[in-house]
Amino acid sequence: xxxxxxxxxxxxxxxxxxxxxxxxxxxGNLSYKYIAQKGEKYSTIIKVHNTGSKDQEVKIYLRxxxxxxEGTTFYNEPGTNKRSNAPWIQFNxxxxxxxxxETQNLQIEITVPKxxxxxxxxxxxxxxEGLVPSDQNAQVQLKLNxxxxxxxxxxxxxxxxxxxxxxxxxxxxxxxxxxxxxxxIMLNTGERSISPEVSMExxxxxxxxxxxxxxxxxxxxxxxxxxxxxxxxxxLTKGKTYKAVxxxxxxxxxxxxxxxxIVI
Numbered sequence: 001x002x003x004x005x006x007x008x009x010x011x012x013x014x015x016x017x018x019x020x021x022x023x024x025x026x027x028g029n030l031s032y033k034y035i036a037q038k039g040e041k042y043s044t045i046i047k048v049h050n051t052g053s054k055d056q057e058v059k060i061y062l063r064x065x066x067x068x069x070e071g072t073t074f075y076n077e078p079g080t081n082k083r084s085n086a087p088w089i090q091f092n093x094x095x096x097x098x099x100x101x102e103t104q105n106l107q108i109e110i111t112v113p114k115x116x117x118x119x120x121x122x123x124x125x126x127x128x129e130g131l132v133p134s135d136q137n138a139q140v141q142l143k144l145n146x147x148x149x150x151x152x153x154x155x156x157x158x159x160x161x162x163x164x165x166x167x168x169x170x171x172x173x174x175x176x177x178x179x180x181x182x183x184x185i186m187l188n189t190g191e192r193s194i195s196p197e198v199s200m201e202x203x204x205x206x207x208x209x210x211x212x213x214x215x216x217x218x219x220x221x222x223x224x225x226x227x228x229x230x231x232x233x234x235x236l237t238k239g240k241t242y243k244a245v246x247x248x249x250x251x252x253x254x255x256x257x258x259x260x261x262i263v264i
Contacts, residue, residue, distance in 0.1 A: 023052045023148055024098060024130055031153040038158065039114040046106040046152065048128065050098035057131040058096040060106065062086040065125045065153070069185045069228040075151075078124060083223055085122035085156045088112060110156060120162025120191030123222060126152040157192065164194025164221070166248050166256040173233070173262055182244060182262060183230040188221040195220045196248035196256070200231045205241040205261065212236070236264045 027047040034042055050056045062078040064086060078086030091108045098104060108126065112118065129149040171184040188194055195218045202212040214231045221227060236242065246258040 024048060024050050024056050024058055024128075025148075026128060026150045026152065027103070029152075030150065031155070033153075033155040033157070034110070035157045035159065036110070036112050038112055038118055041109065041111045043107060043109040046108065046126075046128075047103055048096055048098065048106055049103040050100060053100050055100070056098045058098065059127075059129045059131055060091060060094050060096065061127050061129075062089060063125045063127055063151075065123065065151070066222070067225050067227075069187075069226040075125065075127075081124075081224075083120070083122050084124050085110065085154060086124040088122070088156070089124065089126070089154060091126070108154070110154070112156060112158070118158055121155065121157050121193040121223060123153060123155040123193075126154055128152070155193070162191030163254060164188055164192045164196075164223075164250060165190030165254070166194065166196060166221075166250075168246070168256070168258045169226075171246075171258060171260050180233040180264070181230050182233055182260070183228060184246070184258070185226055185228050186221070186248065187226040188223050191223055193220060193222045194250045196250045198229055198246065198248045200244055200246045202236070202262070203243045203245070205243050211242070233262070233264065238264050240264055 025048075027049055032044055036042055048058060063075040064078055064081040064084045066074040066076070066081060078084060088110050089108055090111075091106060093106070096104050096106065106128075127149060165188065167187045167189050169185040169187060171182070174181050174183060182200070186196075186198075197215065197218045199213060199215045201210055201214075203210055212235070216229055216231070219227050240263075242262045242264065244260045244262050246260070248256040250256075
């Protein structure tokens with residue numbers, strides 16, 4: 001969820017012919033979000049198009065998806081995350097064979113369990129990976145080819161159940177060269193995903209006067225994931241003390257705040 005659209009590019013060292021292999025693209029969204037009730041079944045269709053002049057085989061599989069404030073992304077085996085909806089997802093084929101310029105439909109179906117303990121947000125990634133064929137009859141050489149892999153987020157919210165709960169961690173002033181920043185980590189300890197808009201207002205600690213307001217665009221946060229937020233401390237008077245009021249607004253969801261004293 002760090003982006004509503006995720007396109008992963010892998011560089012593969014491969015023995016292949018001098019002719020280029022086919023490519024493909026997913027037409028439309030790379031993120032599907034649904035509000036569903038316990039026991040409900042729903043489906044969607046994903047269009048996959050061969051953009052090349054040769055046949056393209058596409059492998060389809062599921063992965064769990066997590067990320068943390070250090071910038072590390074985890075694509076684990078499906079169902080290992082306790083909030084994975086991968087076990088709920090079925091698709092009509094594990095591979096697609098696309099002819100040149102052909103478009104095919106991949107149908108996926110999600111069945112939500114009826115259990116009483118199902119609450120909040122569940123998610124996983126549907127992976128579509130182009131397979132690179134080997135051509136033993138053609139002259140071969142060592143080439144660096146690019147294989148395309150799409151990661152499509154499949155998100156299920158169970159009605160309006162669960163809440164996003166943000167926890168602030170490690171607030172601090174950091175210096176990089178001649179610049180100073182105020183940064184902190186936020187962790188979603190709740191049961192539902194949340195996309196807060198984060199702002200920081202700086203006040204002169206002596207007078208209480210507001211001197212600066214800074215905002216950072218929304219970032220989506222699944223339960224158990226964490227992100228780092230950073231505000232530049234530019235144009236402030238050296239030697240002065242400021243009070244920083246940080247607000248994380250979930251747009252209709254709960255609002256979370258932090259106060260911190262900053263000495264420039």
